[in-house]
Amino acid sequence: MASKGRTSHFIYMFRRVVRQSKFRHVFGQAVKNDQCYDDIRVSRVTWDSAFCAVNPKFVAIIVEASGGGAFLVLPLHKTGRIDKAYPTVCGHTGPVLDIDWCPHNDQVIASGSEDCTIMVWQIPENGLVTSMSEPVVVLEGHSKRVGIITWHPTARNILLSAGCDNVIMIWNVGTGEALITLEDMHPDVIYSACWNRNGSLICTACKDKKVRVIDPRKEEIIAEKDKAHEGARPMRAIFLSDGNVFTTGFSRMSERQLALWNPQNMEEPISVHEMDTSNGVLLPFYDPDTNVVYLCGKGDSSIRYFEITDEAPYVHYLNTFTTKEPQRGMGYMTKRGLDVNKCEIARFYKLHERKCEPIIMTVPRKSDLFQDDLYPDTAGPDPALEAEEWFEGKNGEPILISLKHGYIPGKNRDLKVVKKNILDNKPKMSKNTENTNPATKTATSAPSIKGEAKLDEVLKEIKSLRELVSSQEKRIAKLEEQLSQMDI
Secondary structure, three states: OHHHHHHHHHHHHHHHHOOOOOOOOOEEEEOOHHHOEEOOOEOOOOOOOOOEEEOOOEEEEEEOOOOOEEEEEEEOOOOEEOOOOOOOEEEEOOOEEEEEEOOOOOOEEEEEEOOOEEEEEEOOOOOOOOOEOOOOEEEEOOOOOEEEEEEOOOEOOEEEEEEOOOOEEEEEOOOOEEEEEEOOOOOOOEEEEEEOOOOOOEEEEEOOOOEEEEEOOOOEEEEEEOOOOOOOOOOEEEEOOOOOEEEEEEOOOOOEEEEEEEOOEOOOOOEEEEOOOOOOOEEEEEEOOOOEEEEEEOOOOEEEEEEEOOOOOOEEEEEEEEOOOOOOEEEEOOHHHOOHHHOEEEEEEEEOOOEEEEEEEEOOOOOOOOOOOOOOOEEOOOOOEOHHHHHOOOOOOOOEEOOOOOOOOOHHHHHHOOHHHHOOHHHHHHHHOOOHHHHHHHHHHHHHHHHHHHHHHHHHHHHHHHHHHHHHHHHHHHHHHHHHHHHO
16 A cells, blocks of 8 residues: 555656656557467566567567477467467577567577577568577577577677676677677676667666676776665666666665666766655666657556656656556567557557567557657668677667658568578688688588578478368367267
8 A cells, every 4th residue: 555655656746847748648558359469378487587579570478388498489460369389489498588689680589598598590581380499590608597688789790698697798690709708897697788879888787786887899897886776676777869877776665766877977866766665677668769768567567658858857757557467578669660650659568477468559649640750760670880890899870760651671671681691601701711612612502502401491391381280170170070969
């Protein structure tokens, strides 16, 4: 009861000082049952990650798996009841703890696991037909479980991982190498790691109660704040587009807090607010285009959202979307996956115990025209840099696209991110260093090997489909038999 009173006081406090905003009337709505993904056994592993990742093509969900770790990858339109026999991505030998879609290729996803490895997978264009246990590349280097993975926002093929060995590694996925290892910066478990807008810096939250801003290429801590939140429960830290850092954590009295920091001067926060006394970790999801932060507490049944501005009090409470069921995890759709015709400004994929429920956030508008104030140009799928350029010290801002006519994945884009370019570089790069004859030999033999592999893949899919059809026919026959007995 005290918690509820405190929450209403917190909301009232914010409301007194909030100014007019086009996001004041954001309207949240859960979709109908037939548009949910049903009968999914969401992972029960005790780890504070989102358990869900979405992009304009697929939703990926970490699920319970016997004897290893697995996650589902479903095409967005594959709603309704998901068959127990539906194929999974199941190459890990321990539970999967975190998953993240590549921002530059909607068919590439990375997973971090309790088995100390990171695996990168290329999902077929139309989704899985058979279970996938062979990743394109395995990244090995952590000595303890890998709980955090996040792709670089603007450079192709760069992936950050953080493990329970308190080490951050930055990988060139195209070559399978860890090119940066940050070993002695964190004395305890890393709770979160986040790139800034152009991927030149990272910010981390650690169990030692410090928030750090790190230049990974110089391997230097450029700012840090001790006891950013004084409570013992986990913190989260994310970069905002203006370079400030937004954190969530707990006070000494176990109240949930949010705070805003300027990395140039982290002595005092720009703004700090107490919220309530729930004990779920607050996962922040940030929209850099509108400067709105959505807070989803694990175990909560609500999503609170705030607008960040440069006017006091800087963090403006907007509203709360509440449902009856608590959330086990949450996926957040990238901007180019939203329906601009419906003025949709965010879409969440809420994980229940046995299902995934999309929640759509819209700003009601009377006009049917494109609302350019809601949809400034947003980060598109093309990388600004190649991996090598970033490691050499270059930075690139996100390449922006307009959403005026909705996001349509162009054919050119698919050609740009062909497997050869993104992930099949590994064998080639090692052989290009040899003399000319072996290189030409490799070039001529590669197509036939690829052709055979493709043929095997197609034959395997045909076999699997035949088995599926055969089992369904048996099931139909059995049901018809039961039906005829009932008629009698």
